[in-house]
Amino acid sequence: MKTRSLLLLSLILIIGFILGWLSSTYVSNRRLKEFRSYASYEGFRYHALDMLNPTEEQKGKIIPVIEEFSEKNQELKLRYRKEFGQMMKKYREELTPLLTDEQLRCIEKGKRRNSPSNMRRRGPGRGGRQRDGSGPPPSR
Secondary structure (H helix, E strand, C coil), rough: CCCHHHHHHHHHHHHHHHHHHHHHHHHHHHHHHHHHHHCCCHHHHHHHHHHHCCCCHHHHHHHHHHHHHHHHHHHHHHHHHHHHHHHHHHHHHHHHHHHHHHHHHHHHHHHHHHHHHHHHHCCCCCCCCCCCCCCCCCCC
16 A cells, blocks of 8 residues: 555655646746747847837837837847857857868757758747747737
């Protein structure tokens, strides 16, 4: 009888742990997905309007301001990605002569894993917005 009770208690604890872990992961991913959506033009606009909840009278004045800063946000993001890509290319060029063949293979493996073609293979809707910030705003 004691063995059966211990097994049942252990099973309940394991199920509780798994359910807690899954729900925590779900909540974290949902928050991260919402945070990432701010990076796109549409997402920035959507969140600003959702947060402010302007009246119809205010919308006429607020929307142009939001759109201007949505564009600036998009331009800044694109400029950052371009500059970061150039910096990483220079980093690899300077680092390559200093590494062993095995270390170079590790870098190449990491590059392939994070390549744009591999990102497309994951498909839309998996892991939040696409790298270009496209996609629908998160549903609430």
